[in-house]
């Protein structure tokens with residue numbers, strides 16, 4: 001079965017993002033993260049044992065701000081750059097469409113359509129906390145409707161980030177419930193499963209049959225929290241709707257340890273369930289076959 005990492009970032013520093021912004025994002029962990037291009041991601045996939053990676057850029061120019069660098073807010077990794085990295089990857093990478101919807105909603109809808117139909121991208125990424133909108137803001141409806149028409153899922157960032165100008169009020173995954181109630185057929189990947197609002201993330205995924213849990217970046221939080229989430233998702237019948245994302249980290253130990261902790265607590269995450277998490281479920285979701 002294919003293994004798929006569905007949450008990876010490509011960024012060239014400083015062409016696509018100022019150094020202060022990258023430093024601020026990883027400040028709590030003191031990580032020194034520099035430029036990452038498509039071939040770096042393929043190396044990462046090889047090192048961590050994944051066949052396929054889904055890579056994303058993004059456009060956060062409108063809301064990026066630091067008082068010491070007021071003119072230095074250009075955070076923009078274009079979809080065409082992502083497509084170029086995909087084209088050079090020998091079939092290892094797939095593109096994720098990203099844009100700033102509030103710059104221009106009709107333009108964002110057209111760009112999504114172009115990314116899917118012309119560039120063969122498989123997913124839309126939205127980042128409400130970075131863009132200062134609620135995920136259930138009615139202005140986004142045309143984008144959700146275009147996802148349904150194109151039959152692609154939308155991955156929505158939920159949960160915390162160290163980026164100071166992100167808006168925490170738009171991080172709680174409960175705000176996705178309204179999206180799920182209004183668009184029952186929309187496939188939604190709850191990125192980061194809302195950490196630290198993990199119980200809310202589990203609840204919203206378990207409730208909506210087309211919602212998926214994804215725990216990218218949880219190497220920062222440790223295996224106990226992941227074990228707790230996996231056990232709850234299994235108890236609520238949603239373990240077959242978990243997809244793997246790494247946020248460019250090596251999460252092998254994290255998942256192995258979480259599985260051991262769950263077992264010690266009396267819940268077995270089976271080999272079949274693990275294979276689904278590591279790629280089987282994502283392959284179906286993104287239309288990727290070996």
Ligand SMILES: [Zn+2]
Pocket residue numbers: 007009216247
């Ligand atoms: Zn990410």
